[in-house]
Amino acid sequence: MNPGPSVRGGNAAFTMVEIALCLGVIAFALVAIIGVLPTGVRVQRDNREDTIINQEGLLWLEAIRSGAQGLDYLTNYVDTITISNITLPPAITYYNPAGYVPPPAPNTDLKPGLTNGQVIVGLLTFPRYLYDRSGKKMDTNYITARVRAISGSASDKGQTQAARDFAFAYRLTSEVVPLSVTPEEFLDTNNISDQALLATRLYLRRLELNRGTNFHDLRLQLQGPLIPRGKGYDVVGTPKTFRTLISGFHRTNEFLIWPSTFVQAP
Numbered sequence: 001m002n003p004g005p006s007v008r009g010g011n012a013a014f015t016m017v018e019i020a021l022c023l024g025v026i027a028f029a030l031v032a033i034i035g036v037l038p039t040g041v042r043v044q045r046d047n048r049e050d051t052i053i054n055q056e057g058l059l060w061l062e063a064i065r066s067g068a069q070g071l072d073y074l075t076n077y078v079d080t081i082t083i084s085n086i087t088l089p090p091a092i093t094y095y096n097p098a099g100y101v102p103p104p105a106p107n108t109d110l111k112p113g114l115t116n117g118q119v120i121v122g123l124l125t126f127p128r129y130l131y132d133r134s135g136k137k138m139d140t141n142y143i144t145a146r147v148r149a150i151s152g153s154a155s156d157k158g159q160t161q162a163a164r165d166f167a168f169a170y171r172l173t174s175e176v177v178p179l180s181v182t183p184e185e186f187l188d189t190n191n192i193s194d195q196a197l198l199a200t201r202l203y204l205r206r207l208e209l210n211r212g213t214n215f216h217d218l219r220l221q222l223q224g225p226l227i228p229r230g231k232g233y234d235v236v237g238t239p240k241t242f243r244t245l246i247s248g249f250h251r252t253n254e255f256l257i258w259p260s261t262f263v264q265a266p
Contacts, residue, residue, distance in 0.1 A: 048152075049237065052168060053222050055151045057242040060172065060220055063121055065246050067257045071117030075099070078114055079146040079169075081123045085139045094123060102146075103231040122255040124174040125218075145172040146226065146233075170224025171235050176257075177219075178212030179245065209265040216246040216257065 014022075063071055079100040084091030094113035095102055104110060114120055123143070130139040149168040187205050192198045223239035248259040 173221040179215035
């Protein structure tokens with residue numbers, strides 16, 4: 001007896017339509033991932049920049065508040081410090097001759113003065129306001145510095161021009177003003193006939209004078225990164241402000257705060 005024809009079982013497989021549907025689903029997923037990827041990279045970059053700014057702000061606060069004089073490594077990161085005001089042009093820009101030399105700008109004097117850490121800290125504590133002998137405010141100074149990040153990646157710490165161009169840099173603005181607590185109307189001694197009130201206000205004026213001589217309000221504003229553009233640069237990013245109280249005598253010949261050193265106001 002001859003056996004009947006053998007019947008083979010059917011082999012399961014994907015059809016071209018199913019493969020096309022799978023590729024379509026994968027394509028939609030890849031489009032979504034690629035669309036989110038730039039946002040993630042931008043958020044990571046912003047977080048890195050914010051972390052650097054926060055670390056740098058605290059470092060500068062402590063350096064200025066303690067009157068640091070031995071931070072000579074700052075010359076590797078501070079490119080320029082500019083002091084300017086409205087009434088006494090031109091502005092003065094100090095730079096590190098061993099590093100970045102800024103291009104000459106109109107109405108700006110260039111001085112190679114950033115040779116050690118004491119000079120850098122001293123220039124950043126240049127007083128915001130200058131007064132004459134009668135106590136009248138004369139000039140308002142603006143102190144700005146171009147700084148490359150002290151913290152961060154080791155690849156940004158090189159001294160070559162390429163490393164300087166790609167390193168994260170920011171603008172540092174410093175303001176040092178005498179501490180003022182008592183409102184001006186409580187210090188006015190003109191046209192006061194009451195001797196008790198006059199004595200009180202004279203005491204407050206004396207107290208305020210000694211307070212302003214030995215205590216200062218420090219305000220630092222950091223903003224970055226700096227984007228080179230032509231002979232200058234653009235400042236982008238959100239500025240961050242750091243403030244603290246400085247105690248000690250402000251030596252005008254060195255522009256340094258000497259902590260725990262107090263003097264009697266004249």
